[in-house]
Amino acid sequence: MSPHATDDALVAAARAGSSVAFARLVDRHQQPLRAFLRRTCGDWSLADDLAQETFLTAWSRLGSLKSGASVRAWLCGIGYRKHLTAARTRGRNRVREAAWLAERPPSIAPMSDERMTLETVMADLPLDQRACVALCLAADFSHAEAAETLGLPLGTVKSHVTRGRARLLEALGDDNDGR
Template sequence: MTPEGADEALVAAARRGQAEAFSRLVERHQQALRAFLRRTGGDWALADDLAQETFVVAWSRLDQLKSGASVRAWLCGIGYRKHLSALRSGRRDRAREAAYEAERAHVSARFEDERLTLEAALGELAPDQRACVALCLAGDFSHAEAAEALGLPLGTVKSHVTRGRARLLQVLEDRDGHG
């Protein structure tokens, strides 16, 4: 029996639901399909993934294979369309990633500027006031916890936090030109 005749018999059996016949088709053509996809795309891992996807699609579309058509050519056609789809998807992913990185760099630069401005403003506060602000605003301490940690009266901690917050907000507003 010719290879094409063997393929036709296996396709007919697979169409009748014989999974073993389709497994034989996979065995017969997977090397050629993988080699084609590897040469086409240059990425061996992706080629192997696309070959697997190709066989999944082929199994579900066996009824679309025309009588007498080359199984290998049909599989390579499905694989090539999968390859083109992966290329388009990769371009979209790279474009999305580039846009994300550009935005992240912009946001990071803005936050870095604000961080430096805040650090400078914190440096202008008296040491006790700076410690209260650092614990209560940045460290999520309650006023009572900050008072205990710093050994200061609760009222003093509250006033230091209130005045320190007001000073930091003023510095940020002045920096942004709103003040």
């Protein structure tokens, strides 16, 4: 199989049982998926775990991927649903959340004030809004792709992105919203 094979060709081969083809899909999409999940959940370790779970689920559900559909969007959708499940679990179990925060590894390098502000604002955004911002502003998804990925109406995604962007700009002290 060519290293430049299309996602559709790799999916077809993986559906036929090729673990090599699936490994190529993982290699191709793991960084964008992890980046999305890191922005969405705000924790790199958790995001990496969710990405791994996403690929395990994707392997078992390859048959549900529609022909010609975006593999990246499909994976981000699975990852986002895994993130929501994890968030609900943490919400129901505050003791587990406290233990997770206590075990969080320290940053390797200190963050700039601007980046800390952005991460704080992102963490304060509602889950759906945070995911929309992470996909549309950071991962270059179109509003339509984000809507499909997250299972939200297009208008809702547009509103979430607009409101989230405004909060980020406000936090950075930029009152000019680009108009």
